[in-house]
Amino acid sequence: MIDLDDTDRAILRTLQSDGSLNTGAVAKVVGLSQPACWRRIRKLQDARVITGRAIQLNKDALGFGVTVFLGIKLATKGRVSLEDFERAVIAISEVQVVQHVLGLYDYRLKVVARDIADFERVLRRRVMTLPGVGNVEANVLLSEEKRPLLV
C-alpha cells in the first residue's frame, strides 16, 4: 500500500466526483501544474490505487430494465468445485459482478436482463445449470445509490 498525501487524496476525490475530467482540469481543481498532476495520476495508476476507467451507461435506455442480485449456495464444496463454478459463472455475459463471500451464501451475483422473462431465461438456462450450484435466492433491484469512497 502506498502512502497517499493530501494532494493525492484531493486528486482521487476530484476524479471520483467526475471521472470525465482530463488531467488539465484535475490539475486546476487541486492546484497543481498539468505535468505534476499527470505524474501523480500515473503514480496512482502504477500503484493500482486507480485500477481503471469505465463509461457509465443508462441501462434502461439500452433496454436492460431488470437488475437482480442472486445469493448462491454451492451444493458441493471443495477447491475443484469452486474453480469450476467460478470459471463457468464469469463466462455468463449477463452476470456483471461475482463476489466470493462468507456468510449465508457462497457467492453474490449481479445479473442484468431485458425484463423478467429474460431474467427467467438466464436463471434457468445459465445460472441453475452452473456446476455445483445449490440454493439460489433472488432479489430484484428497485433503487440504487452509490457514494464516493471516503478518501
Add this chain to the structure above:
Amino acid sequence: MRGIDDIDRRLLRLMQHDPAASAAKLASQAGLTKASCWRRIERMETNGVITGRSVQIDAKALGYEVEVSLRITLDKTLSNAFDNFIVEARKILEVNEIQTFLGRVDVRLNVLARDMAHYQGIYRTQILSLPHINDIESLMLVANVKSVERLPL
C-alpha cells in the same frame, strides 16, 4: 430505445472494453470516420444513453481491508420505514452503496472499514442504531471474482 442503432451498439461495446480509447481509435475500430464517430458519441451523451465516465479506485489500496454486505429486512408495519431508514443510513460515511429490493431482503448496505475492529465499531454504534430494522444478515467479501460492469450489448 432512443434511436440506438447497431453502429451505436458497436461503439458502446468498444467503449465498454476500452474506456480510455481515443475517438480516432474508436472510429477506426468501428469503421467510421472520426467526425461521424464523434457525432454519435456526442448524441448518446446528449440523450442520456452515456451518463458519464468514472474512475475505478481500489478500496483496499486506500486502506479499506474489510468490506461487508449487510442485507436488512425492515419492519414494514410502519409506512415510512424505508424512507426513515435510508435517510439515517446516508449519514454513515462508511456506507458506500444503498440498494432497495423486491424480495426477501428489503435494503442492502455496503460497508467499508479499515479492519475488523473498525468494522465492529461502525456496526455496533451506527448500523444497529438505524431505525426500523427487523433482521440483519452479513456477507463478508472474500474476493471480487468478476466486476466488469459491462452490459451485454
